[in-house]
Amino acid sequence: MKQQFFRLIILFFLGGLAMTVQAGSLKPGACLSYETNGNKAIFNCENNIQVEVEDMGSGILKIWYDTNGFSRNNESFAVIKKGDPSARLNVLEQPGSYEIYTGELIVRIEKSPFQIRVFDKYQKLLMEDFQDRGFEADSTKMSSYKTLKPGEHIYGLGEKNGPLDRVGSRFKMWNSDKPCYSANEDPLYKSIPFFMSSSGYGIFFDNTYKTEYNFGEESDNYYSFSAPGGEMEYYFIYGPTYPQIINRYMDLTGQPIMPPAWALGFAQCRGMLTNEQLTRDIAKGYRDRQIPCDMIYQDIGWTEYLQDFEWRDGNYDNPVKMLADLETEGFKVIVSQDPVISQANKRQWQEADSLGYFATDVRTGKTYDMPWPWGGNCGVVDFTNPKVADWWGDYQQKVLDDGVRGFWTDMGEPAWSNEESLDRLNMKHHLGMHDEIHNVYGLTWDKVVTEQFEKHNPNTRIFQMTRAAFAGMQRYTFGWSGDSGNGNDVTNGWKQMEAQLPIALSAGMCGIPFWTTDISGYCGDITDYDAMSELYVRWLQFGAFNPLSRIHHEGNNAVEPWLFGEEAERIAKKTIELKYRLFPYIYTYAREAHDTGMPLMRALVLEYPDDSEAANLDSEFMFGEELLVAPVLEEGAAFKKVYLPEGDWLDFNNPQNTFTGNQWIDYPVELETIPMFVKEGAIIPQMPVMQFIGQRVDYPLLISVFPAGINKKASFNVYEDDGETNNYKSDVFVKRKIQCLTKRTGLEIICKEAVSNGFAAQNRNLVYQVHMAKKPASVLLSGKQLKTFKLKKDENILPDTIEKAEWSWDEIAGNCFIRIPANFADQKIVIEN
Incomplete structure (x- = not known):
């Protein structure tokens, strides 16, 4: 729906046309008919409103309300996924509704008034329009209202201030330069109109205008998203888990590139x-x-x-x-880089101006004169x-x-x-x-x-x-x-x-x-x-x-x-x-x-979605799956209050300290303390300290092993690639799979390489640091007992060279150190109790 859609609405109101809608708003009313076209179904409603439901595959539905043949001013700037037009969407008509089955989802559409409900294949309700307000518009904006369930949590919208759980808050999308912004200020610099619900779905509202989101601030019964222009086009993204929703959002909008x-x-x-x-x-x-x-x-x-x-x-x-x-x-x-050319930069400014490379002023047709905090007035380069x-x-x-x-x-x-x-709204870009x-x-x-x-x-x-x-x-x-x-x-x-x-x-x-x-x-x-x-x-x-x-x-x-x-x-x-x-x-x-698409810094709710304490916990985070980090954020702190989710946890700074999960603890801190905890049953690969990444390419790996319980495995796949090229996009890499099985008689450790596309893996010496309650009786490599060595005080546990396989016991720290030369790295280690 372009801007003319809103002009049409205004004409409706000015003309006093009789519409079966609440006073002051336009809604679809009743659904009069439908038609299918490949993977799409179009529902024709009252008030000249059509609703397109497209099965994009992978649990993603596109839902689009329009009055103008489903045309956009611009193709989506964000979405790269395309639906399969050769697929066939089947619509089953009932006396009062329509039903669409996609394999993972059931979409039930009430005919009068028009209302969309989405269920999983087990008939669990995921999302529904709030009453007849799945779409409504007036002369200022168009909106979609969804039912807010009791206890529902909503996360997302990217870089936004406030609690992680967005329920009870209102937000706006308008990229803004906010130096020294307060802890509650909105909007900020980025606009990411994507959010997730604890009910098992996400929504991406594909609209670039100044969109607004009201997550139950005005009512406990519903939330809404709205825009003053553009299209009412959004994507329903099924999970049901948060990682699955995030992964499918990446499928929709593109995979993150890796940094060097x-x-x-x-x-x-x-x-x-x-x-x-x-x-x-x-x-x-x-x-x-x-x-x-x-x-x-x-x-x-x-x-x-x-x-x-x-x-x-x-x-x-x-x-x-x-x-x-x-x-x-x-x-x-x-x-x-700045996206402008200073007028003082006469040669380049004149060049860009003559080529028509600047945004123009719609009032004059000339280059828009942009004030700029650095370098005086500028021309805004039109990257569209x-x-x-x-x-x-x-x-x-x-x-x-x-x-x-x-x-x-x-x-x-x-x-x-x-x-x-x-005044910036007078800027006209190419698009x-x-x-x-x-x-x-x-x-x-x-x-x-x-x-x-x-x-x-x-x-x-x-x-x-x-x-x-x-x-x-x-x-x-x-x-x-x-x-x-x-x-x-x-x-x-x-x-x-x-x-x-x-x-x-x-x-x-x-x-x-x-x-x-x-x-x-x-x-x-x-x-x-x-x-x-x-x-x-x-x-x-x-x-x-x-x-x-x-x-x-x-x-x-x-x-x-x-x-x-x-x-x-x-x-x-x-x-x-x-x-x-x-x-x-x-x-x-x-x-x-x-x-x-899963981040390195993870809100606990991503890993522990059923833990009520994690639902709005934003004072700590998981760093990957194995480490929990709770940075001290309070002046003069003597303790950090830390929540540990289910499982058993070890103090990363002192692994002899163990904690049972599902509890809050007061962790004592000094200025140098970073509260860090590692899951029991984790493996953490490390390397020697270097002055810069890549200073040494043949560095040894330190494998810190925190064994799991009896008959359980700890494992980790250490990833490597060349670090500089885009060959990773073609899966040119190596993974070393490290696994530790806990038995009643001791531990079995295996390291194996799984090479993809012929990546030339660096041979690495390995040092295992196995955290244990008592000294092993013996350590075997491929069935042969290893000799012990004495770890000297302040000795580097990751030496530059390892000539032979051997092991040592650190009584104070409770660590068994096993040094393995690179040529023996893939052989099985047995640690006997």
Whole structure:
């Protein structure tokens, strides 16, 4: 339904036409007839309203209300899945209803008044229109109302403030530049109109306008979603589990791309990090102190003009040499992009203006004059114009050829286009007016950046991190949560940091598995580093479990770890090293995110949906399936209140401490403590601490084994690929399957490789760290008893070389260490009681 649909509604009202609807609204009324066409059924209703139900396969239904032959202004920006038109949708007509059977679902449609109900194949009601309000429209908006069941929970909408469970809240989609946003502010930078219900389904509302969501705020009986323009077209996505819903949402909108392996290390930035000497000094600071780091960002001022991709004169003596030197030290440099051309950049501005590459002002037909917070007034590059792509790609390739390794696309809302900026609605893009394009503007930009990167740099994995986005962003880019922190008092940013955790978890549920906060908070001047040190440490401890950990702050506020005092530096180094040690575990779950859409940081409800305590728990998270992390978010904390779900849990920091699940505990903490727990029956692969990812390719694996109960198995498939190319999309990788079976007589451990498409797997020495209650009687490798060795105090448990298989017992920690050379890695180990 285009804008003319709403003009039609207004004419209906002005003309005083008699309609069998409630006063002030238009509804389908009664269904008069139906017709089928392949995998679609079209129901013809009163008031010239038609309803199309399309079986997309895989438990997904498209439901579309229209009065104009089911045409859109634009094809969907987010949906890539196509239904099978050769399939046949069968409709069974009953006296008062129609029924559609899809295999997984039953759709029952009441004839009068028109109402849609969706059941699973066992006749369990999943979703239903609320009374006759499945569709209604007036002169301002169109809406769909659904029944809200007692006790129903709703999650989603991406990066949104507030509790994880959205019931009782209202939200709006309008990508907004909100520096120093409060813990309750809405809208923020991204628009992801996808949510999930505890009743076993999700809904993706495929509308790019300023949509609104009311999840039971005005009534306990229903929730609604609405839009002032565009189409009432939404997708019902069956699960019934949350992981299944997320996976099918990925099927609908695209699989997440994997970042380069090095992007899962740590990154350093600041607002005024825009010159060569400072960049070199920061790199030297990290390497001199042996604090791991992989990336250094350059913020907006790295270039003289927006956005000519030319290094700023006077700031960089020899940027090509700088990039090459940093690369030899293991640093990748990422530079910012803005989606505009400054008018002061006369040559490029005139070029783009003459080619028609800017959004225009509908009042004048000329380039829209956009105020911009950096570099003066600008032209807004119209990335919806297909001719822009190659032009922009050639420009951005200049710095990639210099040695830059990726981009962060900033200010793509576009900035200074919040709700109050009504003049922006006069912008006309190639594909439509700004009210339609605003929320997808950043997505169209990120699409161009990635597709042009891949065109110029074939089979190279892109790194691109974005602030403003729409559903489907995962096909092109990664995310960060924008300008968080307390701008008035930087040391009082505890609430802002705390609010980042549910934002991260909600983002992960909705197709943003690779994400980061700005560690330290972006906002506020730091005048007292000692006063800031506790908050800095706690933010970094949380940020270490963000897949794309980036330390960043505004202006020239330096936030390198060594600036906050010796204790903070020591803790920061230890925390960063923990992330690097966990890289094999993290990278394995990065692959799972690509395959399934499941995030690395997981709300507990994703793993424990039947646990009532997990339903709205946003102060902790699962990191993958095996680890539970509960970062300390409170100033001066002596304890962290942690909920442990079902099962038995071990303290990752001290595995001799065990806890029974289904309970809250008060976990004592010091400043250096990150409360972490591991499931009994888990295997956690780790590697030696390196100064950057890939510093050593033949590193040994540390396999921490937390055995399961008697007759049960612990297992983990360690994933590896080349870390740089897109060959992973063709399943070129290796997985090492590690399994530990617990018997009454002891343990059996097996490591086997499953190679896909001929990936050349690196031979690795293995060190098993098996957590046990008592010293083994013996350890056998392929039936032969191994000799013991004495583990010396402070000895590296992951030595550079392992010449023979042997084992040792650590009485204090309760660890059995078994060293296995690479050539024996696939042989069975037996640990006898």
